[in-house]
Amino acid sequence: MAETRRRRYAAHWTVALVATLSFLAAAATAGADDAVVKTESGKLRGEVLDADSGLAVYRGIPFAAAPVGELRWKAPQPAPQWNGVRDATEFGAICPQSPALAMMTGESLPKSSEDCLYLNVWTTAGEDDDLRPVMVWIHGGGLSLGWSHQAQYDGAAFAGRGVVLVSINYRLGPLGYLAHPALSKESGGESGNYGFLDQIAALGWVNRNIARFGGDPNNVTIFGESAGGASVHALMASPQAKGLIHRAIAESPWVTDTNIRPLRGARGQLASAEDVGVAWATAMVGDGAKQTAKALRALDAGTIIARTAQGGALGSYEPHVTYGTAFMPESSEDRYTAGKQNDIPLIAGTNRNEGTMFMAFEPLTERAQFLETLKGVYGDQAEEVAKLYPSSNADELKVQHDRFLTDTWFLRGTRRMLLGMDRVSSPAFQYFFTRVNPENPAWGAHHAAELGYVFNTLEGENYEETDDRLAALMIDYWVQFARTGDPNGGGRPAWPEFDGKKQAYLEFGDEVKTGAALEREINDRLEAIRGQ
Numbered sequence: 001m002a003e004t005r006r007r008r009y010a011a012h013w014t015v016a017l018v019a020t021l022s023f024l025a026a027a028a029t030a031g032a033d034d035a036v037v038k039t040e041s042g043k044l045r046g047e048v049l050d051a052d053s054g055l056a057v058y059r060g061i062p063f064a065a066a067p068v069g070e071l072r073w074k075a076p077q078p079a080p081q082w083n084g085v086r087d088a089t090e091f092g093a094i095c096p097q098s099p100a101l102a103m104m105t106g107e108s109l110p111k112s113s114e115d116c117l118y119l120n121v122w123t124t125a126g127e128d129d130d131l132r133p134v135m136v137w138i139h140g141g142g143l144s145l146g147w148s149h150q151a152q153y154d155g156a157a158f159a160g161r162g163v164v165l166v167s168i169n170y171r172l173g174p175l176g177y178l179a180h181p182a183l184s185k186e187s188g189g190e191s192g193n194y195g196f197l198d199q200i201a202a203l204g205w206v207n208r209n210i211a212r213f214g215g216d217p218n219n220v221t222i223f224g225e226s227a228g229g230a231s232v233h234a235l236m237a238s239p240q241a242k243g244l245i246h247r248a249i250a251e252s253p254w255v256t257d258t259n260i261r262p263l264r265g266a267r268g269q270l271a272s273a274e275d276v277g278v279a280w281a282t283a284m285v286g287d288g289a290k291q292t293a294k295a296l297r298a299l300d301a302g303t304i305i306a307r308t309a310q311g312g313a314l315g316s317y318e319p320h321v322t323y324g325t326a327f328m329p330e331s332s333e334d335r336y337t338a339g340k341q342n343d344i345p346l347i348a349g350t351n352r353n354e355g356t357m358f359m360a361f362e363p364l365t366e367r368a369q370f371l372e373t374l375k376g377v378y379g380d381q382a383e384e385v386a387k388l389y390p391s392s393n394a395d396e397l398k399v400q401h402d403r404f405l406t407d408t409w410f411l412r413g414t415r416r417m418l419l420g421m422d423r424v425s426s427p428a429f430q431y432f433f434t435r436v437n438p439e440n441p442a443w444g445a446h447h448a449a450e451l452g453y454v455f456n457t458l459e460g461e462n463y464e465e466t467d468d469r470l471a472a473l474m475i476d477y478w479v480q481f482a483r484t485g486d487p488n489g490g491g492r493p494a495w496p497e498f499d500g501k502k503q504a505y506l507e508f509g510d511e512v513k514t515g516a517a518l519e520r521e522i523n524d525r526l527e528a529i530r531g532q
Contacts, residue, residue, distance in 0.1 A: 039209045042082040046121075047089045055159055058121040058213070059149070060092035063205035064198065066115035067171060072297050073183050073194060076117060076201040092118030094147035095172045096301045098309035101145035110147060114175065114301050119168040119202055120148055122155030125214020133482040134215040136206060137167040140226030140448065142254065143195060143319035144173040144308075157456035161479045164215030166206055170198035170231075174308055175301065177319035179263055179273035180281060182293045190263055192273050192322030196234055200327075203235075203244040221247040221482040225451060227319075229253030229348075233417060234321050237332035237341045247485050249478065250348040251454070252447060255413025257377050257530065260331055263324035269379045273322040280317045283307070333416050339423025345485035346421055347478075348414045349431030349505070353444030355405030360443070364401055365394055381529050388522055402444075410447075412523050418498050428498040429487055432518055434509030435470060438462035450508070454478060466510065474508060 035046040035056045046058035064076035071077060093113035102109035125132055137153060139146040148167035155165030170176060176195030183191035207217045222245050224232045229250040235241040236248045261273040271279075281291045284299060284307065308317050323331050335341055364370050370389075374382035389400035414430075421428035433450045437443060439460040452458040453471040477487040477495065487495050493512050496504035503517045 036085060037212050039212060040205075041079050043085040044088040045085050049156065053160060054124045054126055055156060056123060057155070058088040058123075060090055060118045061088055061121065061205075062092070062117060063119050063168070064117040064201045067117065067175075067194070067198075068114045070297070072114065072175065073178060073180075073191065073293070074187070075194070075197050079117075079205075091120065091149045092116065092169065095169055096175060096305045097141075097145050097172050098305055100309070101141050105150070107151060110149075116169050116171070117198055117201070118148070119166055119205065120155070121210075121213050121215075122159040122165040123213045123215070124159050124162070125164060129214055131211060131216035131219075132162050132164050132214050133479075134164045134166060134206060134210050134217070134220045135478075135482050136203065136220060136222050137165065138170070138199060138222060138224030138228035138231045139167070140224065140228045140252075140254070141172070143177060143227045143230070143259075144317075146172075146227070151459075152451050152455055152457045154455060154457050157475060158479065161475065163479055163482060164210060164213055166202075166210070166215075168199065168202040170195040170202070173319060174277075174280060174304060174317045177322070178277050178280065178296075178317070179261075179322045180277035180291070180293075180296070181274050182291055182296065183277075184263070184274065186293055190322075190325045191277075192263065192320075193325060193327045195319070196231065196238070196321070196327055199231055199235060200238075200240050200244070203241065207244055219246055219482070220244065221249065223249035223251065223478070225251035225448060226254045230255055230259070230321070230413075233413065234328065234332055235342075236344065236346070236417075237335040238327050239329065240327050242342055245342060245344060247345045247482060248342075248347070249481065250346070250414065250417060251450060252350050252354060252410045253348065253413055253417065254409060255333070255416070256409050259318060259320040260333060261320045261322055262331075263322050269377060273320060276317070276320075280308075333413070336417055336420030337423075339420060341417075341420060341424065343424040343426050345426045345481070346417065346428040347431065347481055347487065348417050348428065349433060350406065350410045350414050351433040351445045351447060351449055353402055353406065354410045354447045355402035356443040357447045358405055358409075359398065359401055364397055367391055367397060370397060370401060370404075378529070384529055385526070388525060407519060407523055407526060411519060412526050415503075415518075415523055416527075418503075419500050421498065422500045427486065429481075429495055430498045430503070430505035430518070431495075432505050432507045432509075432515065434507055435467070438464065438467065445509070450474070453508070470508060470512070473512065 035048050037044050044058050046056045049055045062079040064079050093111050093116050095116040096112045099109045148169045158165040171194050179192030210217050222232050230253050232248050232250040233253045233255055264272050264274055285295045371386050374385050378385050389404045391397040391400045418428050418430055434445045436445055437449045439462050453474045456471050456475050480489055481487040495506045505515050505518055507513050507515055
């Protein structure tokens, strides 16, 4: 089978080489303005990737002013204007971050800068075509890592299916999510959520400009994975996103017991966002009167990232959704429970083994370690939570640790979103991804394993025809949902709507089949414990 895969790769690259040579020949005689688009800020020249299909990409488009100097820890401001034609053939700088994700994926870490608020557009739309559905991709990485143009996020396959695909950067780590009393004082009484406000600014840019790339500003689907899924969770719950988004896909949304915090005032075991910010600032500049907005802005971005990445007394920081703000008036989870989210169609789902990737970096060998990790989050309820994940030896502990992380970091929050859809008129659809990654079978159907299928960017010699078929199926579901708000149609297996009673879902695995009530009992119990 591996030999078959290698032959397919050879054929693929032969076709790609022929297409590239054909494009170069066509480009030699094409007009210079073939990939020029006029936006609100000025003209852009992108790159034609395929002359026959009209596939073009516009890279590194600024959607907001550089958040540097006095604009650090401020809401994003409008992008500057320019004269002439701006080159849009190179990706922009990525937002400052540690090299951890790049090391994990094997990619080179691109150039980073606080001047990082750029987006990219892939399109095959011609001047006379009808406006097409738009999909806006929000990358993952714990709200601390990642960038819009990672290799597996290539938008060509979506564009080839009639979508205008947009991918965006947003501020990360403490630069993107710091809440602090000094910052709140100068900004009308609130701070934090800057990375989410960047996403709102990018969606505003899409609303005003995407028609010039062939996209329909009245049919915009946001989708993201992990922290990108958490961003979808937050945007869908935010009143500031109303009218900018029309459908949403949350892949493994990272919604935990600690990453949604009130701006002020502890909530149970949970410190406020401002208190977390003060603790971080104490490690960075000292305590008390030293923590001024001016002193914080005087910190070098590289120093912030390096010391935050080291953590501990140097300044660890977990980004979070800050509520009690204009962006998020109440807890986003409470807004779903009350049906206050934006009333738009939703796809949300998780992978079977979300926890294995994270267990690899902090393995547990004894049950006492597991219990200790629970006490910091659940306090007096830690023993009760631990009973939901019983184990009597190291092997069983591995299985239960994976289940615990899958449930508490991803599935519980996903179900909360889906159950909240019973309180609005739009439909919801749940998926469950179970295909074991052929390139890393020890991790199972791990966190982020579905991305290569969704984007049709699978790379590796161990993928089989089954994987190719599953990839084609998943992207077709995603595109159909973007077009209509319903993934069904086109002869694909029927995907039942989710409702709170049956809780139906579609499984993407060795087989594509329906199921119901995914881990309902244990997650209902988790919710009950959290409410005690």
